[in-house]
Amino acid sequence: MKIKDYIFYGIIVAFIVLFLASAIVFKVFNIEILPSQFYGALIGVFITAIITAFLLRGQTAGEEKREKSLKVFETQKEKYNNFINEMWKIWDKRSVRLEEVNELLKMVSQDIVLYTKPKTVNEILSHLTQIAEYANCKESDNTDEFSKKIQEHIFGIINSLAKEINLGGEINDDVRKNLNALEDKLLPYINSKKYVKKINELVRSKIQDLKEFEFKPDETSGERNVLWWYIDEGMWLRVGDQWGKGTLYFSFWAEFYENRQYQDYRYRVKGDDKNWMKNYKGVDYFAKDKYVLDFNDFRNGKPLPPDTLENLATYIAEFFADKYNEFDNKDIIGLIEKCNQ
Numbered sequence: 001m002k003i004k005d006y007i008f009y010g011i012i013v014a015f016i017v018l019f020l021a022s023a024i025v026f027k028v029f030n031i032e033i034l035p036s037q038f039y040g041a042l043i044g045v046f047i048t049a050i051i052t053a054f055l056l057r058g059q060t061a062g063e064e065k066r067e068k069s070l071k072v073f074e075t076q077k078e079k080y081n082n083f084i085n086e087m088w089k090i091w092d093k094r095s096v097r098l099e100e101v102n103e104l105l106k107m108v109s110q111d112i113v114l115y116t117k118p119k120t121v122n123e124i125l126s127h128l129t130q131i132a133e134y135a136n137c138k139e140s141d142n143t144d145e146f147s148k149k150i151q152e153h154i155f156g157i158i159n160s161l162a163k164e165i166n167l168g169g170e171i172n173d174d175v176r177k178n179l180n181a182l183e184d185k186l187l188p189y190i191n192s193k194k195y196v197k198k199i200n201e202l203v204r205s206k207i208q209d210l211k212e213f214e215f216k217p218d219e220t221s222g223e224r225n226v227l228w229w230y231i232d233e234g235m236w237l238r239v240g241d242q243w244g245k246g247t248l249y250f251s252f253w254a255e256f257y258e259n260r261q262y263q264d265y266r267y268r269v270k271g272d273d274k275n276w277m278k279n280y281k282g283v284d285y286f287a288k289d290k291y292v293l294d295f296n297d298f299r300n301g302k303p304l305p306p307d308t309l310e311n312l313a314t315y316i317a318e319f320f321a322d323k324y325n326e327f328d329n330k331d332i333i334g335l336i337e338k339c340n341q
Contacts, residue, residue, distance in 0.1 A: 093306075195301070199312060232336050290311050
């Protein structure tokens with residue numbers, strides 16, 4: 001031990017002796033009871049240490065329990081959010097398949113049931129059973145009715161999960177009414193943009209000879225919007241509804257004054273129809289047994305039956321690939337090449 005340490009401990013002992021001596025001289029402590037007082041103080045320190053240890057242990061256990069509960073709650077919330085997101089995908093596309101219901105059932109079995117009371121799980125399964133009734137519905141089924149029914153069950157599941165985590169959230173009748181009112185204003189616009197984007201993607205996946213795409217007014221009539229795909233040399237593929245009555249037509253189109261090389265292939269020599277090619281066709285030319293799209297539903301963003309856009313893209317591809325006697329059995333690409341030789 002170093003000399004400094006001896007000095008330090010010596011000073012401590014000296015102060016202790018000085019303190020005890022002063023206590024005896026000035027009768028702060030009685031010499032006869034000093035050992036018992038010292039022992040009592042020691043016992044007090046020991047008891048205080050034990051109580052402090054128990055308090056610290058209880059505090060640590062409480063903190064660990066709270067931390068564990070917080071982690072469980074975060075995981076529970078994540079599982080619930082994932083489940084709700086999958087349900088909204090069904091709601092967003094206004095159709096449901098048995099495979100999708102089966103995936104939701106898997107999520108309930110693997111994720112939801114571990115963090116949810118049996119009563120709530122049974123409520124969710126009951127709603128999923130009702131949703132499954134609308135699985136694989138036919139294309140001509142009423143999508144408005146589907147939307148209302150499916151919404152009812154999705155909201156029911158959300159309310160059950162909200163009660164489970166006890167945050168006070170609920171989609172009550174007033175909230176449901178306000179959500180529907182807001183959706184009625186926003187959904188047609190959102191759907192219309194989504195339909196246009198989707199049909200363009202589908203058509204381009206089936207027809208490789210297309211360039212720019214536009215959704216613009218019918219320039220020959222000034223009426224409702226139509227779908228335009230540019231092909232080449234002023235020639236367009238037009239799909240839409242010239243008079244706004246909802247009846248679909250397909251046509252190749254080229255502005256007369258800028259593309260006179262197509263003169264022999266025009267639908268009319270004069271008048272508003274002089275820009276159309278001879279292959280002007282209605283959707284019923286292709287759609288024999290399948291659902292025929294009302295184009296007003298498309299551009300107004302009304303809910304469409306499942307596979308409607310896929311069927312429309314198929315009709316457009318069939319039209320594009322079809323050979324016509326009016327074009328000397330040439331498709332439109334062959335016609336363009338012939339007119340520009």
